[in-house]
Amino acid sequence: MHGSQLRVAYQGVPGAYSEAAAGKAYPKCEAIPCDQFEVAFQAVELWIADRAVLPVENSLGGSIHRNYDLLLRHRLHIVGEVQLPVHHCLMALPGVRKEYITRVISHPQALAQCEHTLTKLGLQAAREAVDDTAGAAEYIAANNLRDTAAIASARAAELYGMQILADGIQDDCGNVTRFVMLAREPIIPRTDRPFKTSIVFAHDKGTSVLFKVLSAFAFRNINLTKIESRPHRNRPIRLVDDANVGTAKHFEYLFYVDFEASMAEVRAQNALAEVQEFASFLRVLGSYPMDMTPWSPSGGD
Amino acid sequence: MHGSQLRVAYQGVPGAYSEAAAGKAYPKCEAIPCDQFEVAFQAVELWIADRAVLPVENSLGGSIHRNYDLLLRHRLHIVGEVQLPVHHCLMALPGVRKEYITRVISHPQALAQCEHTLTKLGLQAAREAVDDTAGAAEYIAANNLRDTAAIASARAAELYGMQILADGIQDDCGNVTRFVMLAREPIIPRTDRPFKTSIVFAHDKGTSVLFKVLSAFAFRNINLTKIESRPHRNRPIRLVDDANVGTAKHFEYLFYVDFEASMAEVRAQNALAEVQEFASFLRVLGSYPMDMTPWSPSGGD
CATH class of the missing domain: 3.40.190.10 (Periplasmic binding protein-like II)
Structure with missing residues (x-):
C-alpha cells in the first residue's frame, strides 16, 4: 500500500493540506497537484495518477457533500483513510x-x-x-x-x-480533516486488522427504513462511525452503480454510513444484504483499513 | 411571528443571502448586518436585535458544524426555519x-x-x-x-x-441553504400546523445507543428529517444546558436530529423522555413551524 512509485493526485498547490494527507497516506509517493477535485478523479481514471486523496469531512466544517457527489458520480473505490489535524x-x-x-x-x-x-x-x-x-x-x-x-x-x-x-494558530485545536484515498480497483478486504466500510444508500419511503437499516447493523454488533442524512427532495442525482451508469434518479434522502467491519466478514455481508432489501439504492464506496491514529496528535486539548 | 418592527441580526453585508433569509422569515423586519456569526448571537442576547438568522446547512456544502457549535455555546432558541435557494x-x-x-x-x-x-x-x-x-x-x-x-x-x-x-448562473439548480431563526425565548409549540423539533444529544457508550434513540422515534411513527453524527473524540465541548453553564465535556459522538413533531405532542414528549434515558447529554434547540416551501422554487427538475 505504501508504494514508493505511486502517483497521488490531490487538489491544490504544493504545500496544501491535501498534499500532506497524500504524504501521510503514501509516504514516498509522487504527489500531483490538480486545480479541482474533479480533475484529481479524472487523473486516476485516465491512469495519469494511481490514487487520489479527497477531503470528505472536517471536524468544524462538517461533511463535504460536494465531494460525496463526486464519489457517486465516478467509479473510483475508497482504499484507505487518513485523518489530518489542521495545523495553521x-x-x-x-x-x-x-x-x-x-x-x-x-x-x-x-x-x-x-x-x-x-x-x-x-x-x-x-x-x-x-x-x-x-x-x-x-x-x-x-x-x-x-x-x-x-x-x-x-x-x-x-x-x-x-x-x-x-x-499552531488555529483557535480550536480539535480541527481535523478526514481524507479518503481513491483507486481504480478496490482492495481485497481483510480481517486481520480493523477495517471500516463506507456505504451510501437511498430510499423514498419515509424514515422507518432508516431504522430497519440501522437494526441490520445493531443486531450484529457492528459499530457505526458515521451516519448522515442528506435531503434530496426535488433533486435528481446522477449515480453510477453496477446496474445503471449515469442514471438520474430522484430520492427523498441519501444516507452516508461508515461502519467498523470489513466486507470480508460474514456479519458485514449479511448486514448489507439486509440493507439492500430495504434501500432503493445502495453503493459500497469501499472497505479499507481504519486510520487508528488519534484525532488530535497535536496533544489533545 | 412576522412582526413589522422586528430587528433581525444576520452575518454579512446588505445583499447577503442571510439578509434574504431574514426577509423571507420576517417580511417587514429591519435586518441588522453583523460581521461575524457570533456577533449576531450577541446582538440578540444583548437585546440589540430580536432575532438572528443562521445558516445551518447547505445542500452542497453540508451541515455547518461551526454554527451548531454556536447554538450549543449560547442559550438562544430556534423559533423557525427557512430554506433559501441559492440563486447567483x-x-x-x-x-x-x-x-x-x-x-x-x-x-x-x-x-x-x-x-x-x-x-x-x-x-x-x-x-x-x-x-x-x-x-x-x-x-x-x-x-x-x-x-x-x-x-x-x-x-x-x-x-x-x-x-x-x-x-441563475449556479451550476447546480438544487443548491439550497437552510437557515434557522433564533430568539431569546422559545415559542409555544402548537399542533395545528406541521412543526419540527431539533435536538442535539451525546453519548459515550458505542453506537447501540443510537439505535435505541432512533427506536424511540420509529416506534412512535415520528419521521426524522435530519440525522447526523459528529465525532468528538479527544475533544471537549463547552455546552450550555439547564444544569451546567459553560461546562466543558468530553463525548465520543454528538448527534443532530430533526424530527417532524411538535413538542406539544405527547408522542414527542415520550420519545424525548426515552432519549434522555440513553443519552448522556440532551438539548432541545427548538420546536418550530416547518418551512413547507419546496426545496427548488426555481422550478426543480
Whole structure:
C-alpha cells in the first residue's frame, strides 16, 4: 500500500493540506497537484495518477457533500483513510516582523479558524480571502510582499521560503480533516486488522427504513462511525452503480454510513444484504483499513 | 411571528443571502448586518436585535458544524426555519459588457458553484476570491471597476447599482441553504400546523445507543428529517444546558436530529423522555413551524 512509485493526485498547490494527507497516506509517493477535485478523479481514471486523496469531512466544517457527489458520480473505490489535524502557521517573508504586517491573506476558512488567535497576537491587520492556503504563501513570495502574512501549513512556509512567525494558530485545536484515498480497483478486504466500510444508500419511503437499516447493523454488533442524512427532495442525482451508469434518479434522502467491519466478514455481508432489501439504492464506496491514529496528535486539548 | 418592527441580526453585508433569509422569515423586519456569526448571537442576547438568522446547512456544502457549535455555546432558541435557494447572478457596472470583463470576484464557494456556467458563457476571466458575495458587488461599485464582475444575489445588484449580465448562473439548480431563526425565548409549540423539533444529544457508550434513540422515534411513527453524527473524540465541548453553564465535556459522538413533531405532542414528549434515558447529554434547540416551501422554487427538475 505504501508504494514508493505511486502517483497521488490531490487538489491544490504544493504545500496544501491535501498534499500532506497524500504524504501521510503514501509516504514516498509522487504527489500531483490538480486545480479541482474533479480533475484529481479524472487523473486516476485516465491512469495519469494511481490514487487520489479527497477531503470528505472536517471536524468544524462538517461533511463535504460536494465531494460525496463526486464519489457517486465516478467509479473510483475508497482504499484507505487518513485523518489530518489542521495545523495553521502565520508566515511572512524572512526578516519581516509582526509589526510590519498590514494584511493577512489565506483561504476564508483558515482566516475564520484563526480569528481569535490573530487578535490575541495583536494583529489588527486587514484579513483578505484568497483561493487557498498554500497559494497565499506562494503569492506573497512571488510578489515579494513585505507587508503581508499568510496562514498556511509549515510545509508551505518551507516550500515558498517563508518564515514562520507563529505556529499552531488555529483557535480550536480539535480541527481535523478526514481524507479518503481513491483507486481504480478496490482492495481485497481483510480481517486481520480493523477495517471500516463506507456505504451510501437511498430510499423514498419515509424514515422507518432508516431504522430497519440501522437494526441490520445493531443486531450484529457492528459499530457505526458515521451516519448522515442528506435531503434530496426535488433533486435528481446522477449515480453510477453496477446496474445503471449515469442514471438520474430522484430520492427523498441519501444516507452516508461508515461502519467498523470489513466486507470480508460474514456479519458485514449479511448486514448489507439486509440493507439492500430495504434501500432503493445502495453503493459500497469501499472497505479499507481504519486510520487508528488519534484525532488530535497535536496533544489533545 | 412576522412582526413589522422586528430587528433581525444576520452575518454579512446588505445583499447577503442571510439578509434574504431574514426577509423571507420576517417580511417587514429591519435586518441588522453583523460581521461575524457570533456577533449576531450577541446582538440578540444583548437585546440589540430580536432575532438572528443562521445558516445551518447547505445542500452542497453540508451541515455547518461551526454554527451548531454556536447554538450549543449560547442559550438562544430556534423559533423557525427557512430554506433559501441559492440563486447567483453575474453582475457588473452599468454599461459594462461581458467582453470587457477580465476578472470575476466572489466568495470562493460561489465561484466554485458557477464554474461550469461561467465557462459556458465564454468568460475566461480570472477568478478571484473575496470575503463574501454581496461584498464583492459593493467593492466593484465603490472602486468603479469596469473590468470586473461579481457573483452575488440580484438584491446585491440592486443595492450597489450593478447591472445583471446573467441570471441563475449556479451550476447546480438544487443548491439550497437552510437557515434557522433564533430568539431569546422559545415559542409555544402548537399542533395545528406541521412543526419540527431539533435536538442535539451525546453519548459515550458505542453506537447501540443510537439505535435505541432512533427506536424511540420509529416506534412512535415520528419521521426524522435530519440525522447526523459528529465525532468528538479527544475533544471537549463547552455546552450550555439547564444544569451546567459553560461546562466543558468530553463525548465520543454528538448527534443532530430533526424530527417532524411538535413538542406539544405527547408522542414527542415520550420519545424525548426515552432519549434522555440513553443519552448522556440532551438539548432541545427548538420546536418550530416547518418551512413547507419546496426545496427548488426555481422550478426543480
